[in-house]
Amino acid sequence: MSRAKNNSRELAWRTLVEYDQTGENPGLILKRFMPAEMPARDLSLAWELTLGTVRFRKRLDFIIKSFIKAPLRNQKPGILAALRLGIYQLSELSGVPEFAAVDETVSLTAKQFSKREAGFINAVLRSYIREPNKVVFPDRHTDAAGFLSNYYSYPDWLVRRWLGRLGLEETEDLFKAMNLRPKANFKILESKIEVNDLIKRLTADGLETEKGRYLPDFISSPGAQPIIKSGSFADGLINVQDESQGLAALLLDPPPGSTVLDLCSAPGGKSIALADRIGPGSRVVSVEIDSERIKEIEENISRTGFKIIEIIRQDLLQYEPGEKFRYILLDVPCSGLGTISSNPDLRWAKKESDIINLSRIQLEMLKKASTWLADDGVLIYSTCTTEPDEIEEVIAGFLKINPDFWLEDGNSPVLRPFKSNTGIYRSWPHKHAIGGAGFARLRNKT
Numbered sequence: 001m002s003r004a005k006n007n008s009r010e011l012a013w014r015t016l017v018e019y020d021q022t023g024e025n026p027g028l029i030l031k032r033f034m035p036a037e038m039p040a041r042d043l044s045l046a047w048e049l050t051l052g053t054v055r056f057r058k059r060l061d062f063i064i065k066s067f068i069k070a071p072l073r074n075q076k077p078g079i080l081a082a083l084r085l086g087i088y089q090l091s092e093l094s095g096v097p098e099f100a101a102v103d104e105t106v107s108l109t110a111k112q113f114s115k116r117e118a119g120f121i122n123a124v125l126r127s128y129i130r131e132p133n134k135v136v137f138p139d140r141h142t143d144a145a146g147f148l149s150n151y152y153s154y155p156d157w158l159v160r161r162w163l164g165r166l167g168l169e170e171t172e173d174l175f176k177a178m179n180l181r182p183k184a185n186f187k188i189l190e191s192k193i194e195v196n197d198l199i200k201r202l203t204a205d206g207l208e209t210e211k212g213r214y215l216p217d218f219i220s221s222p223g224a225q226p227i228i229k230s231g232s233f234a235d236g237l238i239n240v241q242d243e244s245q246g247l248a249a250l251l252l253d254p255p256p257g258s259t260v261l262d263l264c265s266a267p268g269g270k271s272i273a274l275a276d277r278i279g280p281g282s283r284v285v286s287v288e289i290d291s292e293r294i295k296e297i298e299e300n301i302s303r304t305g306f307k308i309i310e311i312i313r314q315d316l317l318q319y320e321p322g323e324k325f326r327y328i329l330l331d332v333p334c335s336g337l338g339t340i341s342s343n344p345d346l347r348w349a350k351k352e353s354d355i356i357n358l359s360r361i362q363l364e365m366l367k368k369a370s371t372w373l374a375d376d377g378v379l380i381y382s383t384c385t386t387e388p389d390e391i392e393e394v395i396a397g398f399l400k401i402n403p404d405f406w407l408e409d410g411n412s413p414v415l416r417p418f419k420s421n422t423g424i425y426r427s428w429p430h431k432h433a434i435g436g437a438g439f440a441r442l443r444n445k446t
Contacts (some may be wrong), residue, residue, distance in 0.1 A: 007035075008042045009085065010108045012049035016081040019054065019345070026054050026345055044223060048181075053088045055179060055344035058153040060084045063091060066135045067127045079117060082109045086125045091132075098129055099232035122325030128359075143169050152179060157352045158337075164355045165388075170430070174386075183210075184224035185434075187241040188217045191302060195219075201232055213433060214414055215250065236304035238286065241269040244338070244427040244435035247418060248382040249273045251410040251425060251441050254327040259283040261325040263316050263369055265342040268300040268309075270329060270382075275306040284309045287319060316365055324374035332362045334385040338436025341429060359389045362366045366398050370405065373444050379405075381440040391438035392422055404445045 019026045030050050034043070061072055064083050072080060076201030089101035090308055102125045106377055110118040128135075131136040138146030148168075149159045152175035162171045188198050195217060202209050202219075207226050221227050224240065232238055248270055254260050256279045261269045265286040275284050286309050288294050295312055301309050312319070325362065335355050340346050366381055373379050381398075383390055399405060409415075417432065418425040418439075425439040 005403070008045040009049060009104050011035075011046040012053070013078075013081055013085055013105075013108055015046075015050045016053055016085060017078050019212050020077050020081060023349065025343075027343075029249070035185060043225070048093070049085060049088065051344055052092060052181075053084050054348075055327070056088060056092060056153045057084060057348065058092070058150055058154075058155075062089045062125065062137065062150045063087050063128065063135050064200075067124050067131075073394050076113070076117075076198045078109060078112055079121060082106075082121050083124055086121065087128060090125065090128055097142060100429045101124060102129070140168075144348055148172065148175060152176070154347055158347060158350075161352065161387075172428040174428070177428075177433070178340045178436075180341060180429075183220040183222060184227060184240070185212070185218060185220050185242045186227060186238045187246060187273055187276075188219060189236065189272070189277045190217050191279060192304075193237045198232060198237055201237075202227070202230065205230055205232075212243050212246075214417065215243055218246055218334075234303070239269055239272050239300060239304060241273065242342070242384075244432075244434040244437040245269060245382075245384065246273065247415065247425060247427065247437065247439055248329055248380055249277055249410070250330065250412050251439050252327055252329055252378060252380045253411050253417060254278050254282075257282050258327055260285070260327045260329065261321070261369075261372065262286045263328065263330045263365070264288065264332060265311075266290060266297055268297035270331060271297065271309050272300060272304050272306060274329065275308050278308075278427045282308050285312060285321070285325075286310065287312045287314055287316060289313065289315045317368055319368075321372055323372075324373055328369055328373055328377065328379040329382060330366060330379060331368045331382040332390075333391050334358055334362065335387060336381040336384055337386045338384045338427070338429070338438075341435065355385075355387050355389050359394055362390055362394045363397050366394060367402070370398070370402060370442070370444070375444065377392045377444055379442045379444075384435060385438065385439045386428070391426075391440070392424055392425065395424065395440045398442075405442050406445070408441050408443050410441055 010034055015026055015030045018029045064087060066302050086101055086105035089096045090098060106118050106122045109121060137151045140147045143161050145163060148171060149156050154175060188195050199209055207230060209219045209221050227233055258278045260274050262274060262284055265271050266288045271284050271286040271340055286297060288297060291313060294311060297311055334351050336346050370379060381395060415425060420426050427434050427437045429436050
C-alpha cells in the first residue's frame with residue numbers, strides 16, 4: 001500500500017475525529033485538512049472514506065457493537081473513528097483488500113495510541129473478517145423501525161416520521177436512493193455556450209459527463225472536482241447546481257428584460273440561473289443576510305461574469321425594497337432533508353423540532369415576500385426538503401390567510417413529472433433520481 005493511500009486514510013480519520021468532536025460539516029473540515037498538493041485519485045479516496053463513514057455511521061456502530069462489550073461512548077474519539085473507518089472499508093468498499101483496510105487503519109492510529117489500543121482496533125476489525133455473520137440486524141417485518149434505522153443508517157426520529165407517512169416499502173426505497181453516492185450536477189449557462197458545444201469541450205478535456213435527466217441545460221459527472229478544475233468552469237460557462245434546484249427558475253419563467261427578486265439567495269446558483277435566462281437589460285436583485293455566504297455569491301458572480309445581479313445584504317424579514325416585483329423567487333431556509341445524498345451529515349445534524357421551528361419562519365418569510373409582489377405577479381416558494389410541514393402545510397397556511405393568492409401550474413411540460421395532486425411540485429430521490437425538493441407557484445389576483 002502506497003504512502004499516498006495511507007495519507008488518504010489519515011486525512012479521512014483526522015476529519016472524522018474533528019467531526020465527531022465539533023459537529024462541523026465534514027466536507028469543510030476535510031478541505032481545511034487537505035494538503036496543498038494531493039493526487040486526484042488519493043483525494044477522491046479521502047472524500048469517499050470520510051463521507052461514506054459519516055453516511056453509514058449508525059450501521060457501522062451496530063456492527064462494531066456486535067464485537068465489543070463496552071459501550072461505544074466509552075471509546076476515545078480517535079479509536080471510535082478508526083473502528084468506523086476500518087469497518088466501512090471492510091463492509092462497504094468491495095475494491096479495498098481486507099489486509100489493506102486493517103493494516104493501514106491500525107498503522108495510522110498506532111502513532112496516536114498505545115500498542116494495546118492499536119491491538120484492540122486490530123482485533124475488532126479481524127473479528128469482523130472472521131465472523132461477519134455475527135452481525136444480525138433487526139428483522140425487517142417484526143421490527144421495521146429498528147431495521148431501517150440500523151441497516152440504512154438513519155436517526156430514529158426520521159425513521160418514525162417517514163415510516164408513518166410513507167410506509168415500509170417507500171421509506172426503504174427512499175433510504176436506498178439517499179444512500180447512493182451522488183453524481184455532481186452542473187447548470188450550463190446557455191447565454192454563454194450551447195449545451196452540445198460545452199459537452200464536446202469537456203469531452204475533449206477527458207471529462208466524463210451525462211446530460212441532465214429532465215432539464216436540457218444540466219449535466220452530471222461522477223465527481224465534482226475534475227469539472228470544477230476545468231477551463232470551462234473557470235471561464236464561467238457552467239455553475240454547480242442540483243437539477244432539482246433548476247426547477248425553480250423554470251417554474252418562475254421570467255421573460256427576457258424582467259426584474260426578478262431572489263430572496264435567501266446564497267450561494268447564488270438561482271440568481272445566476274435567472275440572469276442566464278432573462279439576459280442583458282434585465283435585473284436580478286439577490287438578497288442574503290449571511291456575510292460569509294455573500295462571499296460565495298460574489299465569487300460565483302465574478303466567475304460567471306453576470307453584471308445584472310445586484311447583491312443586497314439584508315434580513316428578509318427586515319428588508320424594505322421600496323418597489324414591487326413582477327417575479328419573486330423565495331428559496332426559504334429549510335431542513336435540507338432532500339439533500340441528504342450530497343450532505344450525509346444532515347441526517348445526524350437535524351432534529352425533528354427543527355422542522356417545526358423552520359416551518360414557522362418559512363410562513364413568516366412567505367407572508368413578507370408576498371407584500372412585494374406586483375399585481376398579477378408570480379412568486380415561487382422553493383425548498384430542498386422532503387417534509388410536508390415545510391412545503392404543503394406552509395402553502396396551505398399562507399393561502400388560508402391570503403385569499404387574493406392562488407396556486408397555478410408552471411408553463412413548461414418538463415415540469416409535469418413533478419406535479420403532485422395538491423398543486424405543489426415535488427422532486428424525490430427515489431422517484432426522479434435527483435435531489436428532494438418542493439416548489440409552489442403562487443399568483444396574486446389583480
